[in-house]
Amino acid sequence: MFEGKLLPILASAAIAAAPAQNAWAGNVTINLGYAAAEGSSYSVLADKFEELAEEYSGGTIDVRVRCCGQLMGEDEAFKAMQLGTIDMHIITGNNISPHFPLMDAFVLPYIFEDKNHAYKVLEGEVGAGFSDQLHAATNVHLLTFGFVGDRDFYNARNPITKMEDMAGLKVRVPKNQVMIDTFAEFGAAPIPLPWADTPTALQTGTVEGADNGTSFIKSQKFYEIMPHFTVLEHFSYFSPLFASDRIMNKLDGTQRDAVLRAARDAGLYQKEEMGSRVAGIRAFLTGEGGMQTAEFERSGFLAAGQRVQDRYAAEKGDDFKTLLAAIRAAAD
Numbered sequence: 001m002f003e004g005k006l007l008p009i010l011a012s013a014a015i016a017a018a019p020a021q022n023a024w025a026g027n028v029t030i031n032l033g034y035a036a037a038e039g040s041s042y043s044v045l046a047d048k049f050e051e052l053a054e055e056y057s058g059g060t061i062d063v064r065v066r067c068c069g070q071l072m073g074e075d076e077a078f079k080a081m082q083l084g085t086i087d088m089h090i091i092t093g094n095n096i097s098p099h100f101p102l103m104d105a106f107v108l109p110y111i112f113e114d115k116n117h118a119y120k121v122l123e124g125e126v127g128a129g130f131s132d133q134l135h136a137a138t139n140v141h142l143l144t145f146g147f148v149g150d151r152d153f154y155n156a157r158n159p160i161t162k163m164e165d166m167a168g169l170k171v172r173v174p175k176n177q178v179m180i181d182t183f184a185e186f187g188a189a190p191i192p193l194p195w196a197d198t199p200t201a202l203q204t205g206t207v208e209g210a211d212n213g214t215s216f217i218k219s220q221k222f223y224e225i226m227p228h229f230t231v232l233e234h235f236s237y238f239s240p241l242f243a244s245d246r247i248m249n250k251l252d253g254t255q256r257d258a259v260l261r262a263a264r265d266a267g268l269y270q271k272e273e274m275g276s277r278v279a280g281i282r283a284f285l286t287g288e289g290g291m292q293t294a295e296f297e298r299s300g301f302l303a304a305g306q307r308v309q310d311r312y313a314a315e316k317g318d319d320f321k322t323l324l325a326a327i328r329a330a331a332d
Helices: 009-020 041-056 074-083 101-107 115-122 125-138 177-185 195-204 214-219 253-285 299-315 318-329
Strands: 028-033 061-066 088-090 140-144 148-155 170-173 189-192 209-213 228-230 236-238 241-244
Touching: 028 041, 041 061, 041 088, 041 241, 041 253, 061 253, 074 088, 074 140, 074 241, 101 125, 101 177, 101 318, 115 125, 115 148, 115 236, 125 140, 125 318, 140 253, 148 214, 148 253, 170 177, 170 195, 177 189, 177 299, 209 214, 214 253, 241 253, 299 318
Parallel strands: 028 061, 028 088, 170 189, 170 209
Antiparallel strands: 088 241, 140 241, 148 209, 148 228, 148 236
């Protein structure tokens, strides 16, 4: 539930794991992975966290960033943190849903009215309560939500000027039921694929289109193979930094404080840095990148998104309904 007084995310994470922490941890090495390419929003968060954790800990923590799926893919990383086989990983929110279904409330299409609404939810009591629930259920720490972006759409078949232009389009989607249902509601033919298989599927024509955070379309160079670009903004996304209980329990009190502070500050840095880049990246994609864009009628997409929201609100349990109500209420 999200009622009553809730501790801030970082403080509650620290308290939850405090009984197991070591009094004298010594030097600690943290391996931090992410599956995206260097230059993506993931790298902005990871690199800043590395810098700050080492600085705030006085050099007793050594963060080693592993990009591009070197540790493992996103689909496997959350479970690995539960098992304690990896330390930290950045994972897009929709890929958490199979492990913690409440995440789907944030995945719903057009769930946030704007960025102010999104950050009010995630950086406030709702986000704190969600993080507490996630840790209680999974033993994985959500250290920061970081930057909230939009998933932009691209395809190789035709310009998107209205929802009917999606009809039958083979669209790659993550293995997330909300996203599958949303594209089906748009009239497309969603094909669930893991991230690792996506570039090949786009190149070979197995799928005709997909969506990603704006920076990923550039960092993955999808503009080289996908001619049509649409600022659909149908899904918001965030890619939290997660940590296993095992690595958090290796830290002494000073190191724990350093990690939590570094995660908070790195998330704020990523928020500001990526927020300032989005317009420029979109300009690159439709300029030097060669992608074509067109004016489109959004009303059909908004109506379809509302139908998906309402269906999930009716079908899910009380915890989901409570979270969804809290997200909606924060827009007032």
